[in-house]
Amino acid sequence: SYVLTQPPSVSVAPGKTARITCGGNNIGSKSVHWYQQKPGQAPVLVIYYDSDRPSGIPERFSGSNSGNTATLTISRVEAGDEADYYCQVWDSSSDLVVFGGGTKLTVL
Amino acid sequence: QVQLQESGPGLVKPSETLSLTCTVSGGSISSYYWSWIRQPAGKGLEWIGRIYTSGSTNYNPSLKSRVTMSVDTSKNQFSLKLSSVTAADTAVYYCAREPVAYYFDYWGQGTLVTVSS
Numbered sequence: 527s528y529v530l531t532q533p534p535s536v537s538v539a540p541g542k543t544a545r546i547t548c549g550g551n552n553i554g555s556k557s558v559h560w561y562q563q564k565p566g567q568a569p570v571l572v573i574y575y576d577s578d579r580p581s582g583i584p585e586r587f588s589g590s591n592s593g594n595t596a597t598l599t600i601s602r603v604e605a606g607d608e609a610d611y612y613c614q615v616w617d618s619s620s621d622l623v624v625f626g627g628g629t630k631l632t633v634l
Numbered sequence: 635q636v637q638l639q640e641s642g643p644g645l646v647k648p649s650e651t652l653s654l655t656c657t658v659s660g661g662s663i664s665s666y667y668w669s670w671i672r673q674p675a676g677k678g679l680e681w682i683g684r685i686y687t688s689g690s691t692n693y694n695p696s697l698k699s700r701v702t703m704s705v706d707t708s709k710n711q712f713s714l715k716l717s718s719v720t721a722a723d724t725a726v727y728y729c730a731r732e733p734v735a736y737y738f739d740y741w742g743q744g745t746l747v748t749v750s751s
Contacts, residue, residue, distance in 0.1 A: 616736035623681035
């Protein structure tokens with residue numbers, strides 16, 4: 527089955543840029559979606575279709591997808607961005623929704 | 635604003651069937667896919683399956699033999715049944731709305747289901 531690989535943790539200082547990667551075989555041919563999950567809360571969609579932002583999500587959140595890596599970029603990181611982030615795709619070959627293992631973003 | 639709310643027993647005995655219902659408010663359940671997703675404590679997200687308002691379903695192959703989903707459009711609800719549960723099924727269970735293209739734009743708050751005797 528299709529596997530998505532995320533780094534377990536990423537650390538960034540406030541005001542800097544955080545980049546969270548999601549690796550998968552030829553992931554550039556798939557649509558990638560990203561979720562933010564804060565402790566004790568449900569996930570929130572922050573990026574869909576690789577780079578689209580739902581209404582209400584700050585422009586600081588952006589996404590890209592090419593080759594074997596998709597990336598969620600958070601610019602001008604704030605303390606409130608500290609959370610777990612998950613990438614997700616639909617694997618058409620198995621008709622299965624697949625999540626990455628998640629990345630814990632720590633704001634120093 | 636669409637809201638989803640999971641309901642059901644928080645404790646289920648091993649070998650029994652876990653049953654949860656998701657009630658959708660603030661919008662119609664029609665013409666969307668609706669999914670169940672679970673998350674064991676401290677772990678990642680696992681998609682269980684989806685149902686369309688027509689009743690058609692897709693299940694995660696790893697759970698397919700134990701999963702049944704149904705929808706009641708008159709009540710704006712959809713449901714999950716997971717049979718023969720074990721401790722490995724202990725998790726927070728989320729229901730979520732899925733627009734056409736396989737991502738989740740609205741989520742319930744989640745409900746913790748513990749499998750224990």
